[in-house]
Amino acid sequence: MFQGKNIIITGGSSGIGRGLALRLAEEGANLALVARDPEKLSRTREEILSHSSYSGSRVEIFSCDITEAEKVGQVMNNIAGEIGSPDYLFNSAGILIGDYFENLPRDNFQEMMNTNFFGTLHFIKAVLPHFKKKGSGHIINISSISGVIGVFGYASYCASKFAVVGLTEALRAELKPQGISVHLVLPPEVNTPMLAKVNQSRPIENKMLARTMSSLSVEQVVDVILKGVAKGRYLIIPGGRARIMSRLSQIFPSRARWVVDYTVRKNYRGPKE
Numbered sequence: 001m002f003q004g005k006n007i008i009i010t011g012g013s014s015g016i017g018r019g020l021a022l023r024l025a026e027e028g029a030n031l032a033l034v035a036r037d038p039e040k041l042s043r044t045r046e047e048i049l050s051h052s053s054y055s056g057s058r059v060e061i062f063s064c065d066i067t068e069a070e071k072v073g074q075v076m077n078n079i080a081g082e083i084g085s086p087d088y089l090f091n092s093a094g095i096l097i098g099d100y101f102e103n104l105p106r107d108n109f110q111e112m113m114n115t116n117f118f119g120t121l122h123f124i125k126a127v128l129p130h131f132k133k134k135g136s137g138h139i140i141n142i143s144s145i146s147g148v149i150g151v152f153g154y155a156s157y158c159a160s161k162f163a164v165v166g167l168t169e170a171l172r173a174e175l176k177p178q179g180i181s182v183h184l185v186l187p188p189e190v191n192t193p194m195l196a197k198v199n200q201s202r203p204i205e206n207k208m209l210a211r212t213m214s215s216l217s218v219e220q221v222v223d224v225i226l227k228g229v230a231k232g233r234y235l236i237i238p239g240g241r242a243r244i245m246s247r248l249s250q251i252f253p254s255r256a257r258w259v260v261d262y263t264v265r266k267n268y269r270g271p272k273e
């Protein structure tokens, strides 16, 4: 399915994006990995090339801040020049800060929207002319279970990830007649550097809520994402508990809120005055 395909992965130097890169390289895809830190990108590239199951595909790296629309446009041209016209875009780059709403400055909301929402949007805008030209392509947006359920302590993250869900829903319908498939991924917690970092700052209520859904390994999540894309699934939710919570929030939203409220009530500390 992915052999010989040209695949862009934003956030390809770490966590889920890096996991996707390792697996897709094994399957013989040509990769363009995008992130800001060039050293992390180089390390990931070296790791892929030295892996025993490396298939000989191309792995190119592009340092780019996805919040800068103009830079994203330039990088897309470079990518097309280096690996050829893209077939898949995995939007995995993202950031997360967890804290009580009162402790999150306005700037944090701006930063979260700029990266998680507008970064995703900029890459879709840039890849679209390539997909339209050949009448095919796949866009895989990695939102979060926090994109469909309001999570205590994640006000700015939830806002940005709900925005990604709205964009993805609209694009699914709009791009389908043009032969372009859009996929929405809603992972629960995944053991990545992002999770390790947020563990240091997030409120206790958030930690307790997270325990109602078990966290997954990068390999598990990558497996579910790639199988879902290969089967043409629009909605891809790794993890049984996350699937149940997502369904519950759609069919019985008041029950889902009850689970959240019950867990928070039992563990409530609140922000320091």
Ligand SMILES: NC(=O)c1ccc[n+]([C@@H]2O[C@H](COP(=O)([O-])OP(=O)(O)OC[C@H]3O[C@@H](n4cnc5c(N)ncnc54)[C@H](OP(=O)(O)O)[C@@H]3O)[C@@H](O)[C@H]2O)c1
Pocket: 010, 011, 012, 013, 014, 015, 016, 017, 034, 035, 036, 037, 038, 040, 064, 065, 066, 067, 091, 092, 093, 094, 095, 096, 115, 119, 142, 143, 144, 145, 186, 187, 188, 189, 190, 191, 192, 193, 194, 195
């Ligand atoms: N881990 C979880 O529990 C979890 C759960 C649900 C959803 N997700 C989502 O899954 C995606 C991947 O998360 P992860 O856990 O793999 O995170 P991660 O390990 O922290 O990796 C994030 C990646 O995004 C890149 N990035 C961040 N800001 C960027 C920017 N402005 N421009 C370009 N690249 C940028 C980072 O590289 P640089 O810092 O070098 O730029 C890094 O490669 C995110 O969208 C996240 O919200 C994660």
